[in-house]
Amino acid sequence: MAITLSEAERVLQAAKAHAQELGIRVSICVVDPRGDLVAAVRMDGARWTTPEIAWGKAITSAMYGVPSATLQERANSPVMQSTMLRLGGRFVPQQGALPIKRGDEVIGAVGISGGPSQQDEESAQAGLDAL
Amino acid sequence: MAITLSEAERVLQAAKAHAQELGIRVSICVVDPRGDLVAAVRMDGARWTTPEIAWGKAITSAMYGVPSATLQERANSPVMQSTMLRLGGRFVPQQGALPIKRGDEVIGAVGISGGPSQQDEESAQAGLDAL
Amino acid sequence: MAITLSEAERVLQAAKAHAQELGIRVSICVVDPRGDLVAAVRMDGARWTTPEIAWGKAITSAMYGVPSATLQERANSPVMQSTMLRLGGRFVPQQGALPIKRGDEVIGAVGISGGPSQQDEESAQAGLDAL
Amino acid sequence: MAITLSEAERVLQAAKAHAQELGIRVSICVVDPRGDLVAAVRMDGARWTTPEIAWGKAITSAMYGVPSATLQERANSPVMQSTMLRLGGRFVPQQGALPIKRGDEVIGAVGISGGPSQQDEESAQAGLDAL
Numbered sequence: 180m181a182i183t184l185s186e187a188e189r190v191l192q193a194a195k196a197h198a199q200e201l202g203i204r205v206s207i208c209v210v211d212p213r214g215d216l217v218a219a220v221r222m223d224g225a226r227w228t229t230p231e232i233a234w235g236k237a238i239t240s241a242m243y244g245v246p247s248a249t250l251q252e253r254a255n256s257p258v259m260q261s262t263m264l265r266l267g268g269r270f271v272p273q274q275g276a277l278p279i280k281r282g283d284e285v286i287g288a289v290g291i292s293g294g295p296s297q298q299d300e301e302s303a304q305a306g307l308d309a310l
Numbered sequence: 311m312a313i314t315l316s317e318a319e320r321v322l323q324a325a326k327a328h329a330q331e332l333g334i335r336v337s338i339c340v341v342d343p344r345g346d347l348v349a350a351v352r353m354d355g356a357r358w359t360t361p362e363i364a365w366g367k368a369i370t371s372a373m374y375g376v377p378s379a380t381l382q383e384r385a386n387s388p389v390m391q392s393t394m395l396r397l398g399g400r401f402v403p404q405q406g407a408l409p410i411k412r413g414d415e416v417i418g419a420v421g422i423s424g425g426p427s428q429q430d431e432e433s434a435q436a437g438l439d440a441l
Numbered sequence: 442m443a444i445t446l447s448e449a450e451r452v453l454q455a456a457k458a459h460a461q462e463l464g465i466r467v468s469i470c471v472v473d474p475r476g477d478l479v480a481a482v483r484m485d486g487a488r489w490t491t492p493e494i495a496w497g498k499a500i501t502s503a504m505y506g507v508p509s510a511t512l513q514e515r516a517n518s519p520v521m522q523s524t525m526l527r528l529g530g531r532f533v534p535q536q537g538a539l540p541i542k543r544g545d546e547v548i549g550a551v552g553i554s555g556g557p558s559q560q561d562e563e564s565a566q567a568g569l570d571a572l
Numbered sequence: 573m574a575i576t577l578s579e580a581e582r583v584l585q586a587a588k589a590h591a592q593e594l595g596i597r598v599s600i601c602v603v604d605p606r607g608d609l610v611a612a613v614r615m616d617g618a619r620w621t622t623p624e625i626a627w628g629k630a631i632t633s634a635m636y637g638v639p640s641a642t643l644q645e646r647a648n649s650p651v652m653q654s655t656m657l658r659l660g661g662r663f664v665p666q667q668g669a670l671p672i673k674r675g676d677e678v679i680g681a682v683g684i685s686g687g688p689s690q691q692d693e694e695s696a697q698a699g700l701d702a703l
Contacts, residue, residue, distance in 0.1 A: 183354050184351055184352065184353055184354050187351075188351070206347075211358075213358065215352070215358040215361070216337075216350060216352055216361040217351070217352050218350065218351045218352070219347060219349065219350045219351075220315055220318075220319070220348070220349045220350075221315065221346070221347055221348050221349070222315055223314050223315050226635065226636075227342075227344070227346040227606065227635075228635060228655060228658075230346070230347040231347075231658055232651055232654065232655070235654050235658075251650065254649075254650045254653075255648065259650075260653075263650075263653060263654055263657060264657065267398075267657055267658060268653075268654040268655065268656070268657025268658035268659075269654070269658065270654065271650045271651060271654045272650045273649065273650040273651055292651075344489065344606050344608075346606075373488060373489075373490060374488075386517065387516075387535065388513065388516045388521075388525075388533050388534045388535040389494055389533060389535055389554070391516075391522075391525060391530075392494065392497050392525055392530040392531070392532065392533045393490060393494070393530065394530070395525060395526065395529055395530025396490075396493055396497075396529060396530035396531065397530075398660075445616050446613055446614065446615055446616050449613075450613070468609075473620075475620065477614070477620040477623070478599075478612060478614055478623040478624075479613070479614050480612065480613045480614070481609060481611065481612045481613075482577055482580075482581070482610070482611045482612075483577065483608070483609055483610050483611070484577055485576050485577050489604075489606070489608040492608070492609040493609075529660075
Protein backbone atom coordinates (compact mmCIF):
# COMPACT_ATOMS: atom_id res chain seq x y z
CA MET A 180 0.00 0.00 0.00
CA ALA A 181 1.19 3.47 -0.78
CA ILE A 182 2.03 6.08 1.81
CA THR A 183 -0.97 8.26 2.68
CA LEU A 184 -0.96 12.03 2.34
CA SER A 185 -1.25 12.41 6.08
CA GLU A 186 1.85 10.24 6.60
CA ALA A 187 3.68 12.14 3.87
CA GLU A 188 2.91 15.44 5.54
CA ARG A 189 4.41 14.19 8.80
CA VAL A 190 7.58 13.15 6.97
CA LEU A 191 7.71 16.51 5.20
CA GLN A 192 7.26 18.61 8.32
CA ALA A 193 9.87 16.66 10.30
CA ALA A 194 12.38 16.83 7.48
CA LYS A 195 11.75 20.54 7.10
CA ALA A 196 12.24 21.14 10.83
CA HIS A 197 15.56 19.31 10.70
CA ALA A 198 16.74 21.29 7.66
CA GLN A 199 15.86 24.50 9.48
CA GLU A 200 17.96 23.40 12.46
CA LEU A 201 20.86 22.71 10.12
CA GLY A 202 20.37 26.13 8.53
CA ILE A 203 19.98 24.77 5.00
CA ARG A 204 17.33 25.81 2.49
CA VAL A 205 15.97 22.83 0.68
CA SER A 206 13.09 21.39 -1.25
CA ILE A 207 11.53 18.18 0.03
CA CYS A 208 9.43 15.78 -2.00
CA VAL A 209 7.54 12.66 -0.95
CA VAL A 210 6.49 10.17 -3.63
CA ASP A 211 4.54 6.93 -3.72
CA PRO A 212 6.15 3.61 -4.75
CA ARG A 213 5.60 4.49 -8.41
CA GLY A 214 7.48 7.80 -8.01
CA ASP A 215 4.37 9.95 -8.39
CA LEU A 216 4.21 13.04 -6.22
CA VAL A 217 2.37 12.92 -2.90
CA ALA A 218 3.59 16.13 -1.26
CA ALA A 219 6.31 18.72 -1.79
CA VAL A 220 7.58 21.98 -0.36
CA ARG A 221 10.30 24.47 -1.30
CA MET A 222 11.65 26.40 1.67
CA ASP A 223 12.01 30.17 1.30
CA GLY A 224 15.31 30.92 -0.40
CA ALA A 225 15.83 27.47 -1.91
CA ARG A 226 16.86 27.54 -5.55
CA TRP A 227 14.00 27.24 -8.08
CA THR A 228 15.37 24.00 -9.51
CA THR A 229 15.45 22.16 -6.18
CA PRO A 230 11.86 20.81 -6.18
CA GLU A 231 12.52 18.93 -9.42
CA ILE A 232 15.86 17.60 -8.17
CA ALA A 233 14.30 16.49 -4.87
CA TRP A 234 11.55 14.79 -6.85
CA GLY A 235 14.11 13.10 -9.11
CA LYS A 236 16.05 11.78 -6.12
CA ALA A 237 12.84 10.47 -4.54
CA ILE A 238 11.81 8.74 -7.77
CA THR A 239 15.23 7.10 -7.91
CA SER A 240 15.05 5.88 -4.33
CA ALA A 241 11.48 4.55 -4.67
CA MET A 242 12.36 2.79 -7.92
CA TYR A 243 15.21 0.78 -6.42
CA GLY A 244 13.99 0.70 -2.83
CA VAL A 245 17.35 1.92 -1.55
CA PRO A 246 18.94 5.23 -0.52
CA SER A 247 19.72 7.18 -3.69
CA ALA A 248 23.31 7.53 -2.43
CA THR A 249 23.96 3.84 -3.05
CA LEU A 250 23.30 4.34 -6.78
CA GLN A 251 25.67 7.27 -7.18
CA GLU A 252 28.72 5.26 -8.20
CA ARG A 253 26.72 3.65 -11.01
CA ALA A 254 25.32 6.97 -12.21
CA ASN A 255 27.18 6.83 -15.52
CA SER A 256 26.20 3.27 -16.35
CA PRO A 257 24.16 2.78 -19.53
CA VAL A 258 21.06 1.78 -17.59
CA MET A 259 21.19 4.86 -15.37
CA GLN A 260 21.92 7.17 -18.30
CA SER A 261 19.13 5.68 -20.37
CA THR A 262 16.71 5.95 -17.44
CA MET A 263 17.63 9.60 -16.98
CA LEU A 264 16.91 10.18 -20.67
CA ARG A 265 13.64 8.26 -20.75
CA LEU A 266 12.39 10.12 -17.69
CA GLY A 267 13.41 13.49 -19.11
CA GLY A 268 15.90 14.15 -16.35
CA ARG A 269 13.54 13.26 -13.54
CA PHE A 270 15.87 10.60 -12.20
CA VAL A 271 18.76 11.66 -10.00
CA PRO A 272 20.98 8.87 -8.64
CA GLN A 273 22.67 11.06 -6.06
CA GLN A 274 22.64 11.22 -2.25
CA GLY A 275 19.64 12.87 -0.61
CA ALA A 276 16.70 10.43 -0.82
CA LEU A 277 15.62 7.46 1.28
CA PRO A 278 12.96 4.82 0.68
CA ILE A 279 9.97 4.78 3.03
CA LYS A 280 9.03 1.30 4.18
CA ARG A 281 6.22 -0.38 6.12
CA GLY A 282 7.83 -3.56 7.28
CA ASP A 283 9.61 -4.87 4.22
CA GLU A 284 7.37 -3.09 1.75
CA VAL A 285 8.46 0.12 0.01
CA ILE A 286 5.51 2.49 0.36
CA GLY A 287 7.25 5.56 -1.02
CA ALA A 288 10.38 7.70 -0.74
CA VAL A 289 11.46 11.13 0.41
CA GLY A 290 13.99 13.19 -1.55
CA ILE A 291 15.71 16.40 -0.60
CA SER A 292 17.79 18.90 -2.57
CA GLY A 293 19.40 22.22 -1.73
CA GLY A 294 21.95 21.51 0.97
CA PRO A 295 25.17 19.50 0.97
CA SER A 296 23.88 16.08 -0.06
CA GLN A 297 24.97 14.50 3.25
CA GLN A 298 22.73 16.98 5.08
CA ASP A 299 19.94 16.45 2.55
CA GLU A 300 19.99 12.75 3.45
CA GLU A 301 20.22 13.43 7.16
CA SER A 302 17.08 15.59 6.92
CA ALA A 303 15.35 12.83 4.97
CA GLN A 304 16.18 10.44 7.81
CA ALA A 305 14.68 12.89 10.31
CA GLY A 306 11.53 12.76 8.18
CA LEU A 307 11.41 8.96 8.32
CA ASP A 308 11.90 9.02 12.08
CA ALA A 309 8.60 10.89 12.40
CA LEU A 310 6.61 7.93 11.09
CA MET B 311 7.78 39.69 -3.52
CA ALA B 312 6.93 36.04 -3.86
CA ILE B 313 4.55 34.16 -1.61
CA THR B 314 6.32 32.54 1.36
CA LEU B 315 6.18 28.83 2.11
CA SER B 316 4.25 29.49 5.29
CA GLU B 317 1.60 31.45 3.36
CA ALA B 318 1.51 28.74 0.70
CA GLU B 319 0.92 26.07 3.32
CA ARG B 320 -2.07 27.98 4.67
CA VAL B 321 -3.54 28.24 1.18
CA LEU B 322 -2.91 24.54 0.61
CA GLN B 323 -4.52 23.37 3.85
CA ALA B 324 -7.61 25.53 3.41
CA ALA B 325 -8.07 24.44 -0.19
CA LYS B 326 -7.66 20.81 0.87
CA ALA B 327 -10.22 21.16 3.64
CA HIS B 328 -12.72 22.61 1.18
CA ALA B 329 -12.12 19.82 -1.33
CA GLN B 330 -12.70 17.29 1.42
CA GLU B 331 -16.03 18.94 2.27
CA LEU B 332 -17.01 18.75 -1.39
CA GLY B 333 -15.98 15.11 -1.46
CA ILE B 334 -13.55 15.51 -4.34
CA ARG B 335 -10.03 14.06 -4.51
CA VAL B 336 -7.64 16.58 -5.94
CA SER B 337 -4.06 17.72 -6.19
CA ILE B 338 -3.25 21.26 -5.15
CA CYS B 339 -0.17 23.21 -6.18
CA VAL B 340 1.04 26.66 -5.11
CA VAL B 341 3.63 28.43 -7.28
CA ASP B 342 5.58 31.68 -7.12
CA PRO B 343 5.08 34.45 -9.72
CA ARG B 344 7.47 32.72 -12.12
CA GLY B 345 5.51 29.47 -11.90
CA ASP B 346 8.11 27.59 -9.85
CA LEU B 347 6.74 25.18 -7.25
CA VAL B 348 6.37 26.32 -3.64
CA ALA B 349 4.16 23.57 -2.21
CA ALA B 350 2.02 20.73 -3.47
CA VAL B 351 -0.10 17.84 -2.21
CA ARG B 352 -2.01 14.99 -3.81
CA MET B 353 -4.97 13.78 -1.77
CA ASP B 354 -5.37 10.03 -1.26
CA GLY B 355 -7.17 8.61 -4.25
CA ALA B 356 -6.42 11.46 -6.64
CA ARG B 357 -5.13 10.31 -10.02
CA TRP B 358 -1.32 10.24 -10.41
CA THR B 359 -1.35 12.87 -13.17
CA THR B 360 -3.23 15.48 -11.15
CA PRO B 361 -0.20 17.11 -9.47
CA GLU B 362 1.27 18.06 -12.86
CA ILE B 363 -2.07 19.36 -14.14
CA ALA B 364 -2.58 21.41 -10.98
CA TRP B 365 0.95 22.77 -11.44
CA GLY B 366 0.26 23.60 -15.08
CA LYS B 367 -2.93 25.47 -14.20
CA ALA B 368 -1.09 27.39 -11.48
CA ILE B 369 1.74 28.32 -13.89
CA THR B 370 -0.85 29.59 -16.36
CA SER B 371 -2.63 31.69 -13.76
CA ALA B 372 0.62 33.17 -12.40
CA MET B 373 1.87 33.95 -15.91
CA TYR B 374 -1.15 36.01 -16.87
CA GLY B 375 -2.17 37.14 -13.39
CA VAL B 376 -5.77 36.03 -13.94
CA PRO B 377 -7.93 32.99 -13.16
CA SER B 378 -6.94 30.23 -15.58
CA ALA B 379 -10.63 29.93 -16.51
CA THR B 380 -10.50 33.28 -18.32
CA LEU B 381 -7.89 31.91 -20.76
CA GLN B 382 -9.88 28.82 -21.63
CA GLU B 383 -11.63 30.31 -24.66
CA ARG B 384 -8.27 31.28 -26.17
CA ALA B 385 -6.73 27.87 -25.46
CA ASN B 386 -6.45 27.01 -29.15
CA SER B 387 -4.76 30.26 -30.20
CA PRO B 388 -1.26 29.87 -31.68
CA VAL B 389 0.34 31.62 -28.69
CA MET B 390 -1.35 29.30 -26.18
CA GLN B 391 -0.60 26.23 -28.27
CA SER B 392 3.04 27.19 -28.73
CA THR B 393 3.40 27.97 -25.03
CA MET B 394 1.99 24.58 -24.13
CA LEU B 395 4.55 22.96 -26.41
CA ARG B 396 7.53 25.05 -25.30
CA LEU B 397 6.73 24.32 -21.66
CA GLY B 398 6.39 20.61 -22.37
CA GLY B 399 2.72 20.56 -21.46
CA ARG B 400 3.18 22.33 -18.16
CA PHE B 401 0.76 25.07 -19.16
CA VAL B 402 -2.96 24.38 -18.78
CA PRO B 403 -5.32 27.24 -19.71
CA GLN B 404 -8.35 25.67 -18.06
CA GLN B 405 -10.48 26.47 -15.05
CA GLY B 406 -9.08 25.55 -11.63
CA ALA B 407 -6.37 28.08 -10.77
CA LEU B 408 -6.42 31.57 -9.27
CA PRO B 409 -3.67 34.18 -8.96
CA ILE B 410 -2.57 35.09 -5.42
CA LYS B 411 -2.13 38.82 -4.92
CA ARG B 412 -0.78 41.15 -2.27
CA GLY B 413 -2.51 44.39 -3.12
CA ASP B 414 -2.10 44.72 -6.90
CA GLU B 415 0.97 42.53 -7.09
CA VAL B 416 0.79 38.90 -8.20
CA ILE B 417 2.80 36.95 -5.62
CA GLY B 418 1.92 33.47 -6.87
CA ALA B 419 -0.97 31.25 -7.86
CA VAL B 420 -2.81 28.16 -6.66
CA GLY B 421 -3.94 25.47 -9.09
CA ILE B 422 -6.17 22.46 -8.47
CA SER B 423 -6.96 19.38 -10.52
CA GLY B 424 -9.02 16.28 -9.93
CA GLY B 425 -12.59 17.43 -9.45
CA PRO B 426 -15.05 19.10 -11.79
CA SER B 427 -13.14 22.25 -12.76
CA GLN B 428 -15.78 24.52 -11.23
CA GLN B 429 -15.20 22.80 -7.87
CA ASP B 430 -11.44 22.88 -8.39
CA GLU B 431 -11.67 26.68 -8.68
CA GLU B 432 -14.04 26.96 -5.74
CA SER B 433 -11.50 25.09 -3.59
CA ALA B 434 -8.75 27.39 -4.85
CA GLN B 435 -10.85 30.34 -3.73
CA ALA B 436 -11.23 28.76 -0.30
CA GLY B 437 -7.44 28.59 -0.21
CA LEU B 438 -7.12 32.30 -1.02
CA ASP B 439 -9.66 33.17 1.66
CA ALA B 440 -7.27 31.73 4.27
CA LEU B 441 -4.64 34.39 3.60
CA MET C 442 22.38 37.78 -47.71
CA ALA C 443 21.28 37.81 -44.13
CA ILE C 444 20.57 40.92 -42.12
CA THR C 445 23.65 42.16 -40.24
CA LEU C 446 23.74 42.63 -36.48
CA SER C 447 24.11 46.37 -36.94
CA GLU C 448 20.97 46.49 -39.09
CA ALA C 449 19.14 44.28 -36.61
CA GLU C 450 20.04 46.60 -33.75
CA ARG C 451 18.56 49.56 -35.65
CA VAL C 452 15.33 47.63 -36.18
CA LEU C 453 15.27 46.62 -32.53
CA GLN C 454 15.82 50.11 -31.16
CA ALA C 455 13.21 51.71 -33.43
CA ALA C 456 10.64 49.06 -32.61
CA LYS C 457 11.37 49.47 -28.91
CA ALA C 458 10.98 53.24 -29.12
CA HIS C 459 7.60 52.81 -30.81
CA ALA C 460 6.41 50.32 -28.19
CA GLN C 461 7.43 52.76 -25.48
CA GLU C 462 5.35 55.48 -27.14
CA LEU C 463 2.39 53.11 -27.24
CA GLY C 464 2.94 52.31 -23.58
CA ILE C 465 3.21 48.55 -24.15
CA ARG C 466 5.84 46.25 -22.63
CA VAL C 467 7.09 43.81 -25.18
CA SER C 468 9.88 41.52 -26.25
CA ILE C 469 11.37 42.05 -29.69
CA CYS C 470 13.37 39.50 -31.65
CA VAL C 471 15.19 39.80 -34.97
CA VAL C 472 16.11 36.62 -36.84
CA ASP C 473 17.99 35.77 -40.02
CA PRO C 474 16.26 34.10 -43.01
CA ARG C 475 16.76 30.69 -41.36
CA GLY C 476 14.99 31.86 -38.21
CA ASP C 477 18.14 31.85 -36.07
CA LEU C 478 18.42 34.63 -33.52
CA VAL C 479 20.33 37.80 -34.40
CA ALA C 480 19.23 40.13 -31.60
CA ALA C 481 16.57 40.26 -28.91
CA VAL C 482 15.42 42.38 -26.00
CA ARG C 483 12.75 42.07 -23.32
CA MET C 484 11.52 45.42 -22.03
CA ASP C 485 11.25 45.90 -18.25
CA GLY C 486 7.94 44.47 -17.09
CA ALA C 487 7.30 42.28 -20.13
CA ARG C 488 6.19 38.76 -19.24
CA TRP C 489 8.98 36.15 -19.05
CA THR C 490 7.50 34.09 -21.87
CA THR C 491 7.44 36.95 -24.39
CA PRO C 492 10.99 36.55 -25.78
CA GLU C 493 10.22 33.02 -26.93
CA ILE C 494 6.87 34.03 -28.41
CA ALA C 495 8.46 36.96 -30.24
CA TRP C 496 11.13 34.59 -31.53
CA GLY C 497 8.47 32.10 -32.64
CA LYS C 498 6.56 34.78 -34.52
CA ALA C 499 9.77 35.97 -36.21
CA ILE C 500 10.68 32.41 -37.24
CA THR C 501 7.21 32.01 -38.72
CA SER C 502 7.45 35.24 -40.68
CA ALA C 503 10.96 34.52 -41.99
CA MET C 504 9.97 31.00 -42.98
CA TYR C 505 7.09 32.10 -45.19
CA GLY C 506 8.39 35.57 -46.10
CA VAL C 507 5.08 37.16 -45.10
CA PRO C 508 3.61 38.90 -42.05
CA SER C 509 2.81 36.26 -39.44
CA ALA C 510 -0.74 37.67 -39.30
CA THR C 511 -1.49 36.28 -42.75
CA LEU C 512 -0.91 32.73 -41.48
CA GLN C 513 -3.20 33.03 -38.49
CA GLU C 514 -6.32 31.69 -40.16
CA ARG C 515 -4.43 28.56 -41.20
CA ALA C 516 -2.98 28.05 -37.70
CA ASN C 517 -4.90 24.84 -37.10
CA SER C 518 -4.03 23.22 -40.42
CA PRO C 519 -2.07 19.96 -40.24
CA VAL C 520 1.05 21.57 -41.73
CA MET C 521 1.05 24.39 -39.18
CA GLN C 522 0.32 22.06 -36.29
CA SER C 523 3.02 19.64 -37.34
CA THR C 524 5.50 22.50 -37.77
CA MET C 525 4.69 23.76 -34.29
CA LEU C 526 5.33 20.26 -32.93
CA ARG C 527 8.54 19.67 -34.86
CA LEU C 528 9.92 23.02 -33.72
CA GLY C 529 8.97 22.39 -30.11
CA GLY C 530 6.55 25.31 -30.01
CA ARG C 531 8.95 27.81 -31.52
CA PHE C 532 6.58 28.59 -34.36
CA VAL C 533 3.76 31.04 -33.74
CA PRO C 534 1.48 31.83 -36.69
CA GLN C 535 -0.08 34.87 -35.09
CA GLN C 536 0.03 38.61 -35.75
CA GLY C 537 3.11 40.50 -34.56
CA ALA C 538 5.97 39.70 -36.97
CA LEU C 539 7.03 41.09 -40.33
CA PRO C 540 9.60 39.84 -42.85
CA ILE C 541 12.63 42.07 -43.47
CA LYS C 542 13.50 42.41 -47.15
CA ARG C 543 16.30 43.86 -49.23
CA GLY C 544 14.60 44.38 -52.58
CA ASP C 545 12.75 41.12 -53.15
CA GLU C 546 14.98 39.03 -50.93
CA VAL C 547 13.95 38.07 -47.40
CA ILE C 548 16.98 38.85 -45.22
CA GLY C 549 15.28 38.19 -41.88
CA ALA C 550 12.22 39.02 -39.79
CA VAL C 551 11.25 40.90 -36.66
CA GLY C 552 8.75 39.50 -34.19
CA ILE C 553 7.12 41.16 -31.20
CA SER C 554 5.08 39.84 -28.27
CA GLY C 555 3.57 41.41 -25.19
CA GLY C 556 1.07 43.98 -26.41
CA PRO C 557 -2.19 43.62 -28.31
CA SER C 558 -1.02 41.85 -31.46
CA GLN C 559 -2.07 44.75 -33.68
CA GLN C 560 0.25 47.03 -31.70
CA ASP C 561 2.97 44.38 -31.73
CA GLU C 562 2.86 44.46 -35.54
CA GLU C 563 2.72 48.23 -35.67
CA SER C 564 5.90 48.36 -33.59
CA ALA C 565 7.52 45.83 -35.90
CA GLN C 566 6.68 48.12 -38.82
CA ALA C 567 8.31 51.03 -37.01
CA GLY C 568 11.40 48.84 -36.73
CA LEU C 569 11.41 48.16 -40.46
CA ASP C 570 11.01 51.86 -41.21
CA ALA C 571 14.36 52.48 -39.53
CA LEU C 572 16.25 50.50 -42.17
CA MET D 573 15.69 43.13 -8.00
CA ALA D 574 16.40 41.98 -11.51
CA ILE D 575 18.77 43.72 -13.91
CA THR D 576 17.02 46.32 -16.09
CA LEU D 577 17.07 46.23 -19.88
CA SER D 578 19.09 49.43 -19.97
CA GLU D 579 21.75 47.89 -17.71
CA ALA D 580 21.71 44.72 -19.77
CA GLU D 581 22.28 46.67 -22.96
CA ARG D 582 25.35 48.33 -21.45
CA VAL D 583 26.75 44.93 -20.48
CA LEU D 584 26.00 43.60 -23.95
CA GLN D 585 27.64 46.46 -25.83
CA ALA D 586 30.80 46.42 -23.69
CA ALA D 587 31.15 42.66 -24.00
CA LYS D 588 30.65 42.91 -27.75
CA ALA D 589 33.28 45.63 -28.07
CA HIS D 590 35.75 43.47 -26.18
CA ALA D 591 35.03 40.44 -28.33
CA GLN D 592 35.59 42.55 -31.42
CA GLU D 593 38.99 43.64 -30.08
CA LEU D 594 39.88 40.01 -29.48
CA GLY D 595 38.76 39.19 -33.01
CA ILE D 596 36.27 36.53 -31.92
CA ARG D 597 32.71 36.14 -33.22
CA VAL D 598 30.36 35.36 -30.41
CA SER D 599 26.80 35.45 -29.16
CA ILE D 600 26.12 37.26 -25.92
CA CYS D 601 23.07 36.76 -23.71
CA VAL D 602 21.98 38.58 -20.56
CA VAL D 603 19.41 36.92 -18.30
CA ASP D 604 17.55 37.81 -15.11
CA PRO D 605 18.07 35.86 -11.85
CA ARG D 606 15.59 33.20 -12.98
CA GLY D 607 17.46 32.68 -16.25
CA ASP D 608 14.86 34.35 -18.46
CA LEU D 609 16.20 36.33 -21.40
CA VAL D 610 16.68 40.08 -21.08
CA ALA D 611 18.85 40.85 -24.13
CA ALA D 612 20.89 38.93 -26.68
CA VAL D 613 22.95 39.48 -29.81
CA ARG D 614 24.75 37.24 -32.28
CA MET D 615 27.72 38.90 -33.98
CA ASP D 616 28.03 38.57 -37.75
CA GLY D 617 29.72 35.29 -38.54
CA ALA D 618 28.99 33.60 -35.22
CA ARG D 619 27.60 30.08 -35.57
CA TRP D 620 23.79 29.80 -35.48
CA THR D 621 23.83 27.67 -32.33
CA THR D 622 25.81 30.15 -30.25
CA PRO D 623 22.87 32.22 -28.96
CA GLU D 624 21.35 29.16 -27.27
CA ILE D 625 24.70 28.10 -25.79
CA ALA D 626 25.32 31.61 -24.48
CA TRP D 627 21.83 31.55 -22.99
CA GLY D 628 22.48 28.16 -21.40
CA LYS D 629 25.72 29.34 -19.84
CA ALA D 630 23.99 32.45 -18.50
CA ILE D 631 21.14 30.39 -17.02
CA THR D 632 23.71 28.17 -15.30
CA SER D 633 25.61 31.10 -13.84
CA ALA D 634 22.44 32.85 -12.63
CA MET D 635 21.11 29.63 -11.09
CA TYR D 636 24.18 29.04 -8.91
CA GLY D 637 25.32 32.68 -8.58
CA VAL D 638 28.85 31.79 -9.64
CA PRO D 639 30.96 31.84 -12.84
CA SER D 640 29.83 28.92 -14.98
CA ALA D 641 33.49 27.83 -15.15
CA THR D 642 33.42 26.79 -11.50
CA LEU D 643 30.71 24.19 -12.24
CA GLN D 644 32.61 22.60 -15.11
CA GLU D 645 34.31 19.91 -13.04
CA ARG D 646 30.94 18.77 -11.68
CA ALA D 647 29.34 18.75 -15.13
CA ASN D 648 28.93 14.98 -15.14
CA SER D 649 27.32 14.71 -11.73
CA PRO D 650 23.77 13.28 -11.69
CA VAL D 651 22.30 16.62 -10.62
CA MET D 652 23.98 18.52 -13.47
CA GLN D 653 23.09 15.84 -15.99
CA SER D 654 19.48 15.71 -14.86
CA THR D 655 19.22 19.49 -14.89
CA MET D 656 20.55 19.59 -18.44
CA LEU D 657 17.89 17.10 -19.46
CA ARG D 658 15.01 18.71 -17.60
CA LEU D 659 15.88 22.09 -19.12
CA GLY D 660 16.10 20.57 -22.60
CA GLY D 661 19.79 21.36 -22.94
CA ARG D 662 19.44 24.95 -21.89
CA PHE D 663 21.92 24.50 -19.06
CA VAL D 664 25.62 24.63 -19.88
CA PRO D 665 28.03 24.26 -16.95
CA GLN D 666 31.06 25.45 -18.92
CA GLN D 667 33.29 28.53 -18.83
CA GLY D 668 31.94 31.69 -20.46
CA ALA D 669 29.32 33.17 -18.10
CA LEU D 670 29.49 35.37 -15.02
CA PRO D 671 26.83 36.32 -12.49
CA ILE D 672 25.82 40.00 -12.34
CA LYS D 673 25.51 41.30 -8.80
CA ARG D 674 24.25 44.41 -7.06
CA GLY D 675 26.08 44.26 -3.76
CA ASP D 676 25.61 40.67 -2.62
CA GLU D 677 22.46 40.06 -4.64
CA VAL D 678 22.52 38.19 -7.94
CA ILE D 679 20.50 40.35 -10.36
CA GLY D 680 21.27 38.35 -13.49
CA ALA D 681 24.08 36.84 -15.52
CA VAL D 682 25.84 37.29 -18.85
CA GLY D 683 26.85 34.31 -20.97
CA ILE D 684 29.00 34.19 -24.08
CA SER D 685 29.66 31.49 -26.66
CA GLY D 686 31.65 31.35 -29.88
CA GLY D 687 35.26 31.99 -28.94
CA PRO D 688 37.71 30.00 -26.84
CA SER D 689 35.87 29.80 -23.53
CA GLN D 690 38.62 31.70 -21.70
CA GLN D 691 38.05 34.61 -24.09
CA ASP D 692 34.28 34.23 -23.80
CA GLU D 693 34.61 34.75 -20.05
CA GLU D 694 37.06 37.63 -20.47
CA SER D 695 34.51 39.39 -22.70
CA ALA D 696 31.79 38.73 -20.12
CA GLN D 697 34.00 40.39 -17.52
CA ALA D 698 34.41 43.41 -19.83
CA GLY D 699 30.62 43.56 -19.93
CA LEU D 700 30.38 43.57 -16.13
CA ASP D 701 33.00 46.30 -15.93
CA ALA D 702 30.64 48.61 -17.83
CA LEU D 703 28.08 48.60 -15.02
